[in-house]
Amino acid sequence: MADTATQLPKTKRRARWPYFLAAAAVLAVISIKWLVPIGMEQRALAVIRAECPRVGIQIPSTTPPAPPPGASALSLLTHSTWMLSARKSTNLDADYVGPDFLREWTGHEFLRVRMIEGSAEDLRPAADQLHWLQDVVDVDLFGLEDEDAAYIGQLPRVKSLNLRSPFITDAGLSRFGEITNLRRLILPHAYINGRGFKAFSSMEQLEELDLTNTQLNDEGLGYVCKLNGLKSLQFVGTRVTDDGLVHLKNLPRLESLMLLGLPITDNGLKHLSDLKQLKTLSLLETKVTDAGLPYLLTLDNLEDLDLSETAVTLDGVRQLQVLHNLCRLRLGGFGMTNAQRDELQQALPGCEVTRY
Structure with a gap:
């Protein structure tokens, strides 16, 4: 038997088309409203990944805040928290480290950009392009040397520096004193005694400092303790002695203090009171006894x-x-x-x- 639908008069079959068209229109509106932004976002990511082989984009695990009313679909990128990873690449093209099209796709202000898993070798080719990284707030690198510190000092909005390197000296450290928004500075294993902190004299906003396994001594701690905004201080495995702890009295806001493995005795504890x-x-692992408690x-x-x-x-x-x-x-x-x-x-x- 022939299909029933094929036996219907042509006029009746034509009469159904307006309903199909209306349904298609509704689906189109839904697609434009919900699917297109997602597609545009994915295309933006694809372009960034293709054009920037050294830049790895990671979508944050938390849901980004909603864009303001009337914002374009691409504002989803602007209002997300992106992490840019500096990666080693044999085919590096310095022009793509900070291309202008990134601004086109993601807007003119990153709420948060983080360079992770990178080394000084990854950063140097981008030195001339650092002007586009004006919104970087979190830098995490290893292998940095003094000459690289000048580039870091050009990032005015950086709030956190985690620089794991035994090659940074007090000369390089002094360049970080130019970063007026710095809140957190982590310098484990740096070859510094603390004199470089002379350049930090006006940096009252620095709150967290980690100088673990550095060459920090009593004199250098004196310069550190002029940063009277510090709330957290750690200098494990350094050369600080009881005499150096006298400078801690200049840190009235200090909330966390790590003195692990230092030759601190009861005489040093009196400076903590x-x-x-x-x-x-x-x-x-200090030399404290009951007498110091x-x-x-x-x-x-x-x-x-x-x-x-x-x-x-x-x-x-x-x-x-x-x-x-x-x-x-x-x-x-x-x-x-x-x-x-x-x-x-x-x-x-x-x-x-x-x-x-």
Whole structure:
């Protein structure tokens, strides 16, 4: 039997076309409203990836904020948080490190751009193009040398620098003093003694500083402590002694202090008693004894204290009962039994006592 639809008069079949056209129009509107922006965004990503072999784009895991009313579909790129990864490439074309078309596609302001997994070798060919990176706020590189520090200093909006390199000296460090918006500076293993911080004298906005395993000494710490906006300071494995800790009195906003592995004794602790905002303190593997603990009893805001691998005893630790905000106490390295730990926990009921 012939198909029923084919037996319908031609006029009736033609009468159905307006309905099909109307449905198609509705679908088209939906596609334009919802699908086109997605397609445009993907095409933009494709162009960026094709034109910039050294730049890796990663879509953030969090949902980007919605673009303002009336904004174009491409504003989705502008209002997202993008991470640009500097990558090694044998076919590098410096013209593509910072092309103008990136501005076309993503707008004139990046809310956040991060260079990760790159090295100084990746950065040098782009030196002449750094003018387009005016909105970079987070730089994470390794292998940097003093000559490269000048390029970093040209990025006025950088707020965070994580530069893992043993080749940076105080001469290069001084160039970072030109970055007026810097909030966080991480320089592990840098070959610096701290004199380069002379150039940071007016940088009151710097809040976090990590100088782990550098050559920082007592004199250099004096320059560091002129940065009176610091809230977090770490100089593990440096050459700082008890005498250098006297400079810490110039950091009234300090909330976190890491002194791990330093030759600090009870005489050094007396310089901590004025740090009234201190919340976190690590004295792991220092030479502190029970005699130095009274200097910590004035730290009313102290919440987290690590006394592991020191010469303190359980009798000395009991003095800490007066620190009512203390909620974490780490002890280890002097053979505390479970019974002793439980006894100490009862003496410090609001504090979690841990040992290893």
